[in-house]
Amino acid sequence: MGTVGKAVSLLEKLGRGAPEAALADLARRAGFDKATTRRLLVSLIEHGLVEQDETTRLYRLGAGIARLALLREAQFPFLRMAVPVVEQLAAETGETVHLSEYSKRGLISVHVVESAKANRVSVQLGEVLPLHATASGIAFLAFTEEHVRAGVLAGPLPAFTPHTIGDAETLAEHIAAARARGHSTGSQGYEEGVLSVAAPILGADGLAIGAIAVAAPRVRIQKGDIERHGASVAAAARGISERLFGRLPGRKQA
Amino acid sequence: MGTVGKAVSLLEKLGRGAPEAALADLARRAGFDKATTRRLLVSLIEHGLVEQDETTRLYRLGAGIARLALLREAQFPFLRMAVPVVEQLAAETGETVHLSEYSKRGLISVHVVESAKANRVSVQLGEVLPLHATASGIAFLAFTEEHVRAGVLAGPLPAFTPHTIGDAETLAEHIAAARARGHSTGSQGYEEGVLSVAAPILGADGLAIGAIAVAAPRVRIQKGDIERHGASVAAAARGISERLFGRLPGRKQA
DNA sequence: AATGTCGTTGCAAATAGTGAAACGATCATG
DNA sequence: CATGATCGTTTCACTATTTGCAACGACATT
Numbered sequence: 001m002g003t004v005g006k007a008v009s010l011l012e013k014l015g016r017g018a019p020e021a022a023l024a025d026l027a028r029r030a031g032f033d034k035a036t037t038r039r040l041l042v043s044l045i046e047h048g049l050v051e052q053d054e055t056t057r058l059y060r061l062g063a064g065i066a067r068l069a070l071l072r073e074a075q076f077p078f079l080r081m082a083v084p085v086v087e088q089l090a091a092e093t094g095e096t097v098h099l100s101e102y103s104k105r106g107l108i109s110v111h112v113v114e115s116a117k118a119n120r121v122s123v124q125l126g127e128v129l130p131l132h133a134t135a136s137g138i139a140f141l142a143f144t145e146e147h148v149r150a151g152v153l154a155g156p157l158p159a160f161t162p163h164t165i166g167d168a169e170t171l172a173e174h175i176a177a178a179r180a181r182g183h184s185t186g187s188q189g190y191e192e193g194v195l196s197v198a199a200p201i202l203g204a205d206g207l208a209i210g211a212i213a214v215a216a217p218r219v220r221i222q223k224g225d226i227e228r229h230g231a232s233v234a235a236a237a238r239g240i241s242e243r244l245f246g247r248l249p250g251r252k253q254a
Numbered sequence: 255m256g257t258v259g260k261a262v263s264l265l266e267k268l269g270r271g272a273p274e275a276a277l278a279d280l281a282r283r284a285g286f287d288k289a290t291t292r293r294l295l296v297s298l299i300e301h302g303l304v305e306q307d308e309t310t311r312l313y314r315l316g317a318g319i320a321r322l323a324l325l326r327e328a329q330f331p332f333l334r335m336a337v338p339v340v341e342q343l344a345a346e347t348g349e350t351v352h353l354s355e356y357s358k359r360g361l362i363s364v365h366v367v368e369s370a371k372a373n374r375v376s377v378q379l380g381e382v383l384p385l386h387a388t389a390s391g392i393a394f395l396a397f398t399e400e401h402v403r404a405g406v407l408a409g410p411l412p413a414f415t416p417h418t419i420g421d422a423e424t425l426a427e428h429i430a431a432a433r434a435r436g437h438s439t440g441s442q443g444y445e446e447g448v449l450s451v452a453a454p455i456l457g458a459d460g461l462a463i464g465a466i467a468v469a470a471p472r473v474r475i476q477k478g479d480i481e482r483h484g485a486s487v488a489a490a491a492r493g494i495s496e497r498l499f500g501r502l503p504g505r506k507q508a
Numbered sequence: 509a510a511t512g513t514c515g516t517t518g519c520a521a522a523t524a525g526t527g528a529a530a531c532g533a534t535c536a537t538g
Numbered sequence: 539c540a541t542g543a544t545c546g547t548t549t550c551a552c553t554a555t556t557t558g559c560a561a562c563g564a565c566a567t568t
Binding site: 002003004005007008009011012015016018019040043044045046047048049051054055060061062063064065066067068069070071072073074075076101102103104105108110124125126128145205 | 256257258262263272273294300301303305308309316318320321323324326328330355357358359364378379380382459
């Protein structure tokens with residue numbers, strides 16, 4: 001692993017778990033030498049990506065991270081454009097709605113509006129959702145480039161619940177169905193007892209850049225809810241694309 | 255400069271200017287060799303901090319940045335706690351209010367509510383505000399550790415306008431006055447024609463972690479406005495500290 | 509006191525990063 | 539249509555940065 005890989009890996013370790021971490025703890029979790037870990041951390045501190053408590057010597061993510069994220073949002077206002085639509089969809093459905101953006105490993109949940117109901121689905125911000133095990137992931141896969149889809153179908157499909165789709169064939173069917181309908185459904189593939197409906201958010205080139213999903217406890221879903229929410233979530237996804245790119249992107253044939 | 259420094263420097267170059275940048279452009283701006291620049295970028299891409307448009311080959315900041323920022327906000331909910339107070343202060347004063355957080359180089363503006371008035375002060379999100387030239391910076395310096403304050407007083411004090419405080423002695427007086435009053439004032443030190451009033455947001459140890467400021471066009475400020483806004487902004491800053499840390503931190507003697 | 513763990517620093521060994529050059533591809537320009 | 543410039547990419551020998559071990563004092567626990 002290159003040096004920058006190690007540095008980023010430390011940032012991720014700092015992001016998980018407790019708000020602050022000790023040097024030896026980080027070195028252990030990352031598998032680096034104490035000396036190496038420390039030198040990487042001081043480099044990151046010098047650039048504001050990490051901060052250190054002067055008295056406890058504990059490390060935490062720095063404000064430079066927030067700065068980069070703000071600059072990015074200024075360049076590509078995904079949240080600013082999408083959040084109002086998410087809120088609207090949450091109000092319309094009364095269920096938890098979450099918005100995610102594609103990145104290397106999977107879909108990163110970037111905004112969540114939780115249902116007001118007592119029994120509701122909860123999603124952690126910044127969490128990476130697996131592409132094969134969530135409605136959002138399947139919606140994304142249905143409208144992404146062939147090589148990404150092929151990569152997921154070829155790779156391992158780890159099970160998160162007993163209901164997680166485990167074989168590539170079934171997954172391919174779900175993806176094809178989602179492409180045909182314009183939205184996907186997920187049934188307890190990631191969390192037990194949760195049903196979801198998701199639609200892809202398409203970029204200017206017609207390929208998915210993220211997804212929006214409605215997630216509800218299984219017990220609350222009535223006949224017809226799936227279809228109703230499916231239409232709503234697909235409309236919301238289109239709305240976000242239009243706000244971001246002006247007109248609705250042409251749908252790419254696969 | 256170490257390797258991680260170079261990598262971070264590329265991230266900052268990507269954050270400034272156009273939403274996407276070409277390899278040769280980045281190499282020139284950063285002063286690195288084309289080959290070096292590319293290798294750093296692919297490392298960053300592998301970890302999701304940078305993305306590349308498959309067809310145009312242009313680079314941009316990746317969703318991994320947003321992920322880290324979200325994880326950080328989950329660990330230390332600065333925005334979640336502060337934003338409502340900022341909105342409230344903006345409504346109360348009718349002027350632009352901005353919130354900033356301290357980092358290595360200066361105060362990073364992390365949230366802004368612009369005045370509804372036509373003639374209003376505008377602040378760029380993610381911008382780094384100089385500590386010696388803004389009301390926020392002086393408020394921060396008045397309640398930070400001695401060595402940080404000394405470092406700023408010792409270092410160069412670049413002028414952004416003809417009104418920027420240029421000598422350490424005057425700056426020290428402003429800082430002392432801010433410490434005595436609990437809030438600071440800034441007069442066209444960073445942007446011409448802008449008057450500001452700011453107060454420090456104190457951490458659990460009584461030292462400043464950021465600042466909140468009201469900024470208005472000079473022409474609109476009446477007698478008494480400074481004092482009124484000073485009291486409001488100081489109260490808002492205390493409110494944020496209390497929301498973040500429970501009780502009001504004890505004020506540290508300097 | 510003794511033992512364990514912590515953060516920090518120095519050093520020689522080695523790995524990882526470096527820049528120049530060459531490549532084909534692409535895009536203006538004449 | 540040919541030319542020249544610029545682009546992104548790859549290779550390779552060289553160098554410098556990074557690395558891990560070991561030792562250190564400080565601290566906390568036993």
